[in-house]
Amino acid sequence: MKAITCTHLTKSYGNKKAVNDLAVSIEENKITGVIGRNGAGKTTFLQLVAGFIKQSEGKIHVLGEPPFNSLKASANTIFINDTMNLPTSLTIYEILKMGNEFYPNWDMELAERLFDYFSLDRSQRHDRLSKGMKSTFNMIVGLASRCPLTIFDEPTTGMDASVRSDFYRALLKDYLAHPRTILLSSHHLNEIEELIEDVLLIKDGTNHLHVSVSDLKEYGIGVQGESTNLEAWLKGKDVFHKRELPMNKAYAVVKKEQLDPNYKQAGLEVAAVSATDMSMYLTGTSEGGIDDVFK
Amino acid sequence: MIINPDGTKPIYVQISEWIETEILNESFVQDEKVYSQYQLAEMMNINPATAAKGLTKLVEEEILYKKRGLGMFVASDAKDIILNKRKSNTLTKLVDDVVAEANHLDVSETELISMIQTSMSKLRGEKE
Numbered sequence: 483m484k485a486i487t488c489t490h491l492t493k494s495y496g497n498k499k500a501v502n503d504l505a506v507s508i509e510e511n512k513i514t515g516v517i518g519r520n521g522a523g524k525t526t527f528l529q530l531v532a533g534f535i536k537q538s539e540g541k542i543h544v545l546g547e548p549p550f551n552s553l554k555a556s557a558n559t560i561f562i563n564d565t566m567n568l569p570t571s572l573t574i575y576e577i578l579k580m581g582n583e584f585y586p587n588w589d590m591e592l593a594e595r596l597f598d599y600f601s602l603d604r605s606q607r608h609d610r611l612s613k614g615m616k617s618t619f620n621m622i623v624g625l626a627s628r629c630p631l632t633i634f635d636e637p638t639t640g641m642d643a644s645v646r647s648d649f650y651r652a653l654l655k656d657y658l659a660h661p662r663t664i665l666l667s668s669h670h671l672n673e674i675e676e677l678i679e680d681v682l683l684i685k686d687g688t689n690h691l692h693v694s695v696s697d698l699k700e701y702g703i704g705v706q707g708e709s710t711n712l713e714a715w716l717k718g719k720d721v722f723h724k725r726e727l728p729m730n731k732a733y734a735v736v737k738k739e740q741l742d743p744n745y746k747q748a749g750l751e752v753a754a755v756s757a758t759d760m761s762m763y764l765t766g767t768s769e770g771g772i773d774d775v776f777k
Numbered sequence: 778m779i780i781n782p783d784g785t786k787p788i789y790v791q792i793s794e795w796i797e798t799e800i801l802n803e804s805f806v807q808d809e810k811v812y813s814q815y816q817l818a819e820m821m822n823i824n825p826a827t828a829a830k831g832l833t834k835l836v837e838e839e840i841l842y843k844k845r846g847l848g849m850f851v852a853s854d855a856k857d858i859i860l861n862k863r864k865s866n867t868l869t870k871l872v873d874d875v876v877a878e879a880n881h882l883d884v885s886e887t888e889l890i891s892m893i894q895t896s897m898s899k900l901r902g903e904k905e
Contacts, residue, residue, distance in 0.1 A: 513824060651822060658815055658825060676780060676788060679826040696787040696830060754786070 485510040485631060485663040486531055490540035492687075493526050500526035502687035503540070508665075508680075513657060515674050515695075516667040518684035519765050524667045525563065527684060528635050531665065532561035545631060557586065562624035563635035564617060568608045574619055575604035578626070585627040587660075593626035596652065600645065613640030621649050625656050633665045638673070650677050672758040681757070685765045698757045703738045707731060707750035715748045723763040725773065735763055780821050788823055792831030797840065797859045800851055807855065810848050811841060838862070 486508040493501040501523045508514055518524045529535045530542055533549030533556060542548060549555035568577055578597070582588045597604070600618050611619060617640050624634055634653075638646045654677055657664060668674050671681070681698050683691040693701070702722055705712065709732040716724075716734055723735040735755055745752060755763075780788055796811060805811050812820065817828035832849055835841040840858050841849045852858070879889045 512826070654818065654822060654824075658818055676821075676823045676827070679824045694826075695824075696789055696827065699787045 483510045484508065484543075485512075486542070486544050488530075488540065488542040491527075491530065491537055491542050492539040493530060493535065494538045499687055501530060501537075504684075504688050506682060506689045506692055508663065508682070510663050511661040512680055513664040513666060513678045514680045514682055515671060515678035516665055516682050516684060517669075517671050517761050517765065518667075518690075520669070522684045522765065523687035524684050525635055526687070528561065528563075528633050528665060528667060531631075532559050532633055534561065557584075558629055559631040559633065560585070560624055560627045560629040561633045561635065562620045562637055564613075564620070564639045566620055570607055570609045572607075573605050574602060574608055574611070577608065578623070581623055581627060585629060587628035587630075589626050589628055592656070593622055596622045596625065600648075614642060614645065617641050618645055618649075621652075625652060628656075628660055628662065631663045631665075635667045636669070637666070638668070646673070650674065653677065670758075671761045672756075675757055681761065683761055683764055691764060695757055698760055699754070700738055702735045702755045702760050702763065703741050704733060704735050704753045704755045705741075705745060705750050706733045706753070707748065711748045712750060715745060715750060722760075723766070735760070780823060789827050789830035789834065792817060792821065792823070792828055793834045796831070796835060797863075800840070800855050801859055805851050807851050807853050809851050811851060813848055 484507045486506070488507075489505045491501055491504040492499055504523075504527065516524050516528065526535070530537055531544055531549065533544065533552055536550040544555055545558055547554060549559065572580070575597070578590070578593050581593070582590045600622070602615065602619060602622075606615075608616065608619065617637060621634070621637050624632055624637065638649060641649065650673070653664070653666075666674055666678060675695055678695055680692065680694050682689065691698075691701075705715070706727070707715075709726070709730050712732045712734060716736065719736045719740045721734050721736055724732065725734075726732050741752065780791055786794075796805070799805050811832075814825045814829040814832060817823070817831070818825035821828070832841065836843055836849065838858060839852055840855045842852050843849055876889070884892075
């Protein structure tokens, strides 16, 4: 079954389309990484999925129905990000108890154990927590709620390296025991690459590529050699990335299926491209890099 | 084993190669049950679908066989299949590299062969 389906999904703010004609369908009980540059529309897309905002155009179905203004969607979805509005009149422990009352699958024992493991102070107020502690607390809420659709938007902001790796481990362990649909947005694909099954690359508010991580890893191939030879070989191919190297050499990334066997005659060498690099090239704005700015 | 996510090898390939190595080391013997996708996910800190893909690769290569509802088991000729595969893939590629490098350094064919023979007798010497 599909957990999320959208077609022509668009959200405009003034004349800017934050999400623009996005179509995607995400299967149930998979962990999907939502990857994109700053301002690509990740958060707007996730807010639409969570039913926090209403689309301007197009259709979206979450767990079988449009999420906006739906009680079913809000009881079955949790959206975690660093701008979450939580009551400041309650202590963070009281917020956990509220969660326990609202979410049917809430695991209070897990929440308390994580609470103690990360040494959170039960009597603290949410707005007094440091950035990293706030993220840690939000993450506990996200995990303990065990919502059929769990959305983490940049969950690790401000967390130190050790808390980050604990979080990813906790997420994986809880997912193994209680499979559910998880969306995890991040700038850092390399951090979540092992954890996720699929990647949704968002660029300019739309679905740029939706594939499994292993397919992303085999999507492109790096080719390197004498600039002139490489230039000639690249004719008629889709080039994702190109940069100059010292000694009149150059490096380019093309689609793997376009790698014809004559690259050897052209004196070119090939190497695989990591998923992180590939996602960077795919979501980039131009073929060149920062070096082009200084030309 | 440690998964290297920055490596250019897909994680599922790293998983299947690790299981192959464990079979060669006889950590898993013929008809023994190997780890499930969930055990692998937990052990290696990876998505269970990735682990499943690694196991499926081994089933396709007939290194493992599936018993419905019970799990994956080591096939009777698993070791031979792995050895043959590694010979034809890994070793051929290494030899290609050695020959290319020898060519680059102007090492003649006879010189290269004698280098290999020296290396082999060195290995034999160490074993005795």
